[in-house]
Amino acid sequence: MLNEKKVLFLGAGSMAESLIGGFIREELLTSEQITVTNKSDESRLTELENIYGVNTTDQVVEAVAAADIIVLAMKPKHLQDALPHLTNQIDNSKLVISVLAGVATSTIEADLKDHVAVVRAMPNTSAKVAASATALCQGTAAAKKDVDTARLLFSAIGTVTCTTEDKMNAVTGVSGSGPAYFYAACEAMEEAATEAGLSKEEARELIIQTMYGAAIRLEQSDKTAGELYKEVMSPGGTTEAAFEVLKSKAFQQTLREAVLQAKQKADELGRPAPEPKL
């Protein structure tokens, strides 16, 4: 289904690279099918060309005209630089997929011709190793076949959850930003491990398997996360001692607030910038 499709990435940052790396690794797309462009960083395009063998260009208008699927992968605040110039090139023969945090499909549709199909996606950087948790929602002109195409793309690089637009910012706080929370926890655990006498290599191996094993256990068990951590806690033991510190530092409350703050930031990113004062 995607054999003949040409996919253009507008944006060449870490999310674009995670998607490109995943699509190629999973052999869903060949490097010849992918073209990447950005705003101005030529060395970044050369880097992606060298690593993945993809096409790169600074001729955006031509690249858009030649593409079947256009992935918007710039920062939300740069959308308005890009889209107005492309309005005449993007018609309803093309599918637009946006991974922009906070930006509603209606905002993108407003800059395009009528009936252009837009699908909004929120993947995460685990796409690069085919383990993204991606949520999708469809714009008003997107048909089932467009969602099917997006689902096909993203299911090659992880799980796909179809949801409604009003939930996409919550998704962003949970699973879009989510990998970063885990990496931050791993970093702190690594630091503590080396302070306590382990080598970096020993710490890394143990922490990765601990995180991985805990995720699999959570997936395969009927128990809640709360029940599972209580299972680890022997009365009067080490985990209980650790949790006394976590509680005293409001660890869970802090994490809850962080996720909600990310969601709130996504809400803000989606609001139009105020008109400059004259």
Ligand SMILES: NC(=O)C1=CN([C@@H]2O[C@H](COP(=O)(O)OP(=O)(O)OC[C@H]3O[C@@H](n4cnc5c(N)ncnc54)[C@H](OP(=O)(O)O)[C@@H]3O)[C@@H](O)[C@H]2O)C=CC1
């Ligand atoms: N990083 C993540 O984990 C996730 C990110 N996202 C979303 O993905 C998007 C990109 O994020 P991320 O990759 O982290 O950001 P980066 O800052 O790493 O990359 C942004 C890219 O956009 C390019 N760009 C800027 N302006 C334009 C333009 N007018 N036309 C084309 N390209 C342009 C930049 O080019 P140049 O360098 O030349 O300025 C750069 O290549 C964001 O909207 C974010 O919300 C979604 C899910 C997860």
Ligand SMILES: O=C(O)[C@@H]1CCC=N1
């Ligand atoms: O930090 C961000 O804004 C992007 C969106 C989700 C993850 N990274």
